[in-house]
Amino acid sequence: MIALADCNTFFASVEKVFHPGLHGKPVCVLSSNDGNIVALTSEAKALGIKRGAPFFQVKDIIEKNRVAVFSGNIMLYAAMSKRVQSIMKKTVSRTETYSIDEQFLYLDGYERFCDPEQLMRDMVVKIRLWTDIPVSVGIARTKTLAKVASKFAKQYKGYRSVCTIDTEEKRRKALSMFDLADVWGIGRKTYEKLTALGVKTPLEFADKPGDWVDRHFHKPGYQTWLELNGIPCIDTEEILQRQSISTSRSFGEMISTKEQLKASVAHFAASCCNTLRSQDSSAGSVTVFACSNRFREDLEQYANMATAYLDVPSSDTLEITAAALSLVDGIYRQGIQFKKSGVILGRIVPGSVHHILFDSIGNREERVELSRTMDLLNHRFGIKTVGLAVEGGKSEAWKVRRDHATPNYLTDIDQLLTIRI
DNA sequence: TCTGGGGTCCTAGGACCC
């Protein structure tokens, strides 16, 4: 059996930990640039606010109902996620991190000396006590069914945070009641296609013949079908090395000069390189993209991207930034109001330094050491204590807007929570 | 006025090989 432990409305729950007065009140967390709603409590949902909605479109509801609003603070959420994860990892020996707020826990063997459901229930209580984060757990034979179970655990208080699908009867009942569009692996397109084919519930889908599913939905749909029928097939291996690393942002204000675009790209390239080195790896390709504001129909639309391949995989900020900047020359266009740009590093391989026989760069060790020293200074004295001059000053127009930010309570000694008595 | 970011996997089709 496998369990999925899911933090309830995670980002909003973290904000509530540090703002205890918000208990039982509507809370929303915003995406980068305060653009969209990315997390919201049930109280906020009850007001008609939907996940993904642009902030400006629901501003009236938010102000009228005094909904608490926070700019997303991913550093804070990642730090809290680690604390929650560490409790889960101490509870079960084999776990797998699926996302910032979800963890799979392998329960095979535990039934020999305890009740797995009780084990999970005790874990949920402990997490609540130690971190104040509410968690729901679903237990079943496959990951997809465990996801279904966790939604039931969240939805119905009677389960006391843990729901188990361990019999054929429970599986069929759960799938007959579950919303087809909420099944893991069934997105908008697949849902539309299934509906058009007359399939209305996950149970009807699971009861279709396998070759019918394979013909219409190929491998991904077939895997979901197997999992819904209790046959595990979604890979359980931990992904040790990421295949790409990217940084991109929508700008606070649109920009039009090549210098500004280059400053943003240099900034994102440096950020990608930092991630690259932090996991002791190198990249073999650099992709740069930039585009205009797709919502402004009155302006000329433009989007372009370009990729450079490095002779030797590298994690050197100077080399990768230089490659990224020369790509900007190819995709920049005068007269375009740019709204977003980004850098994607690909062909990731282990190791920070690589060599070939005939190398145009002779001192790779020293150059990566220079980059590492910059990482160290920025870590010790704050982000962007040192950087490349081409990244520009602190108040660039392309910087994001964060009007409702919570401090980094857990990761910055200067931003600890202050309590007045 | 204001509309997110970071990933993975699959597939079709083109380029290339013998």
Next chain:
DNA sequence: TCTGGGGTCCTAGGACCC
């Protein structure tokens, strides 16, 4: 005038996830 078959690798784009 007639112009194959089988295979691999790579890439772009789509679909999906949180």
